[in-house]
Amino acid sequence: MKRSVVERLTGRLRRVARALYAGSEAETADEIVRLTIEAALTADDTAGRSDIRICLFQHMIDKARAAHKAAATEPVPAEPTEDADMTIALTALRFEERAAYLLVALEEFGYADAAAVMRVPYDVLATRVAQARIRLDEFFDEAGRRAASGSARGTPPGHLRIVK
16 A cells, blocks of 8 residues: 555655755755655654655655755856746755745645654754745845846847847
């Protein structure tokens, strides 16, 4: 039974891992998912859990956090541009903010469950999600301002411009 649940959740794990590693190579995210699945299938702590989903995401976040700390560097956030999208915007967030935001917004975990996945108190998780939302809003506001100022100078929308 555990194997079928893990197989059913693999796509969701991959989706969050790829969003967590936005701006990085997809192989890194896939490796984290592979390690998570291996750990979940061999670990005893997933056997009696009422919500194996929390346990799987805990494994994944723990492994991603360890890999992030081993890398010891934050990726350089992308600058907002007029064609900014969510993948680019996610790189503007710190790892812990990004993970908390993705659990709540993408996977639709409740705050209490997301806090359990992240192994942090409820109020810490709520703060991280709020900070992520503020930073994302600022990112898209800046992208909108840049797009508006570009079109105000006569630059057509998109990446092409008129050259004389």
